[in-house]
Amino acid sequence: MRDRWLRDAFAVGLSSSASESEQINHNEYQTLSAKSSIDEEEAVRLLGDYGISQDKAKIRLQELQTRKHEDGRGLFSAEDLVDVFKKLTTRPEIYHLLVRYSRNQDFLSTEDLTLFLEAEQGTSKVTSEKCADIIKRFEPSTEAKLLGHLGIDGFTNFLLSPECDIFNPTNASVCQDMDQSLNHYFIASSHNTFLLADQLKGPSSVDGFIHALRHGCRCLDLHCFDGSDGQPSIHNGTLTSHIPLSEALDVINSHAFEKTDYPLILCIEIQCSISQQELVAQLLVETFGEKLVLHYILLTMNININSNKNRSLPSPNDLRGKIIIKSKKLPPCFSNENNKEYGEIIDDADCYEVTRRRSRKESNSKKHRKLSRAFSDLVCLLRSAPFEDFNAAFNEQQPDQICTFSENAGLHLATSDAEEFINYNKRFISRVTPGTWRVDSSNLNPQDFWNVGCQMVAMNYQTAGKFMDVYFGRFLTNGNCGYVLKPRYLRSDNTDMTATPPSIVTGRLSTNLYSSNTPQILHIKIISALHLPRPEQAELKANSIDPYVVVQIFGVPTDSDEVRTKTVYHNSENPQFNEAFEFEIAFPELALVRFVVLDDDSLDYDFIGQYTLPFESIQTGYRHVHLHTMSGELIADAYLFVHIVINSKCLAVKPRRSSSRYHYSLMRRKLSIASFRPVYHKQIDDLFKSAIQPLEAAFEYRHTVEQSLHGLNEMCGLPDISNVKQCVRKIATRLQKANLVGAVAIRNNSDVPIFEYSTTLPELSRQSVAALEQVTNQCRALIDNGTVIHKKLVSVQTEISDLSKDISKLLETNGLRGKKFTKAIDNFSGNLALLRGQTDLLDKAKEDATITIRQILEAAETTHLLLS
Secondary structure, eight states: OHHHHHHHHHHHHHHHHHOTTOOOOHHHHHHHHHHOOEEHHHHHHHHHTTTOOHHHHHHHHHHHHTTSOGGGTTEEOHHHHHHHHHHHHOOHHHHHHHHHHTTTSSEEOHHHHHHHHHHTSOOOSOOHHHHHHHHHHHOOOHHHHHHTOEEHHHHHHHHTSGGGBSBOGGGGSOOSOOOSOGGGEEEEEESSTTBSSOSSSOOBOTHHHHHHHHTTOOEEEEEEEOOTTSSOEEOOSSSOOOEEHHHHHHHHHHHTTTSOOSOEEEEEEEEOOHHHHHHHHHHHHHHHGGGBOOHHHHHHTTOOTTTOTTOOSOOTTTTTTOEEEEEOOOOTTSOTTOOOSEEEEEOOOSEEOGGGOOOHHHHHTSOEEEEEHHHHTTOOSEEEOOOOOHHHHHHHOOTTEEEEEEHHHHHHHHHHSHHHHHHHHHHSOEEEEOOTTOTTOOOOOTHHHHTTTOSEEEEOTTOOSHHHHHHHHHTTSGGGOSEEEOOGGGSOOSSSOOOOOHHHHHOOGGGGGGSSOOOEEEEEEEEEEESOOOOTTOSSOOSSOOEEEEEEEESSTTTOEEEEOOOOTTOSSSOEEEEEEEEEESOTTTOEEEEEEEETTOSSOOEEEEEEEEGGGBOOEEEEEEEEOTTSOEEEEEEEEEEEEEEEOOSSOOOOSOHHHHHHHHHHHHHHTTOOOOOSOHHHHHHHHHTHHHHHHHHHHHHHHHHHHHHHHHHHTOOTTOOHHHHHHHHHHHHHHTTOGGGEEEEESSSOEEEEEOTTSOHHHHHHHHHHHHHHHHHHHHHHHHHHHHHHHHHHHHHHHHHHTTHHHHHHHTTOOHHHHHHHHHHHHHHHHHHHHHHHHHHHHHHHHHHHHHHHHHHHHHTTOBOO
């Protein structure tokens, strides 16, 4: 069927070359293609019409010519073109995948395609209409379309389409809650946005603002100085060139909401004289007009940043289409009744440095400088403030104050006071800037600061590289709107008694039971690559490349990892790697995955392409990864082909050879899930103790389901990463080979599978079906009993949360003081977080069990095991 399509297609091309004006019918194609031939130039053009590049076509045609007789050289028939096309476009890894799902045929029927989509790609409830639509859109052969078949070319086209991209398309638009306080989001931020190169003497340009805004940046950095012509200008205070502020503001105004309409923040460092400060204010008002966030606008929107304890700042949705000025502001004591057009502020750098930490007495003796009232009045929502220490911040800092930390200071706090830093970032916005020693405009690792909840990690957008890839990867989700909701454990909630997951702070994975996250196991198989270019910046380019793939995980320290494949020598067209890797991700909401292709043969510059995306945006199954250049541009037709499986990590331990060791480990894990610490208040301690039995029961049900799934995979001879649909397919295949399809039937009884099978089935088939039935039973037990357990846990949680409002008084009444009081508060926070986390795990397990049962029914229908 494929040959017929290709011969017909190329016969048309040959006939057109022979006589473009002559009309011929279908029967004449075959006669003409047998007699006609075309030269190399026409052959290359014709192959190009079917997606084959000139260079590759020429090489293959020249190889073909060497095998021809002298009188036939230089001319090519339709059969020659068919041969060239098949050799250049048939990818063995995809062909083998097609054959595996097509019962050894060279095409997928609609039933085969349904099974592939459900078992491998994770698509639910695939209809025949959806399969027909896929065939219609991607199959090039008219004959195959009429028969409802998807051949190798159509299957390849489908796998290369956006539908099979590794990035989940639902995350390509805004998909997160945008009604939370601004401090609950990571915000895409730039550093010295106006610079195009280094920090000392490089050029300044408005192109820097355009570049950042088009890449989704929502926080721009401007340094304003007195201009020589009486107009304020922007530069870095060093030898960098100057640009007029008016020109920069016009460009910002033109592009501010080109990419997204969520609020844009301008961090303005003002170093001007009073007269030019007033010009700055005038330019801001004239350029942005009603887009500026001013006090009266906040009042019109009924927003008072101090009126709501739990939502101290407006949300991104509240501020859509608005521009926020973040800078220093005159203190409240500068009354509006004062006729002065300026006031005084402490002349202190915004950025906190560990080495510059000073006492309050020293702070009060600092120099002062003047600040224009006109400019200060524009700073309404986010104002710069110096940072002293966490104790002072928790007692004195206002929600609208932003402290800026240098890279070194931020790293110091993130390692020495991580828990305090996380709690600080739950309440306030922090901004981190690259170290002053990065005069080459290199970038810091933003992940170090996201791990502790820092919202604004400022990057040098002009410098491409690994950490800029990670940055763009973080904001790739949520429609690339520049705002990404922080994980729940990095945000404040309705109670002040929220514990930070110890595994973030200490890096000990064993203590992550405080988190509500279920650890995930990420299985990545790097199968192959396609159309890899040579390293674009290499000065000493070899004739060929020797590619290898690096997979990097960015996240909390325990999640971070890096692995690489073998090198495939002298193959850029379709190198085969076929290497699998496994990663344990404790905090998936913070993790990013980066794929990098490098050249082992390069003498100076080895980068070929990369792609970075958030863990939670990954689609499972067989996926293509479209590679990007170092500057973030798509590389035409360059891909990685991968297989992705993501499983929840079982809290239980799978059986080992030593049963005594297994049971000991299981018992230890069971005890750890309810290891509540004493709060030294009988009523509270008794409430926590009342949750121990329900939590242990929930653990048992989760463990039993996981064990039944493990046993099913073993009976089916499949690896642990296999899903239940693949197991059903394996069972059905065994029955078909033994001509026993009717010996097993599954009925749908109110969305519950009911199994009917003969006890005379072959032993392996009978055990496999029994294992599938066991999975169903255990899932039902988890769902039914889990609902009851969940009610008990929520009831306990509610009572404890009510008591948390007066926890300090309750403990003081019991005579707790000093360190014992602090320890009791910490234990209370940890216990409550543990209880919430385990309740969430139960919810997730119930949801997974429901999905498993649904998948059994869907797979049974696809494999004709389900009774209608």
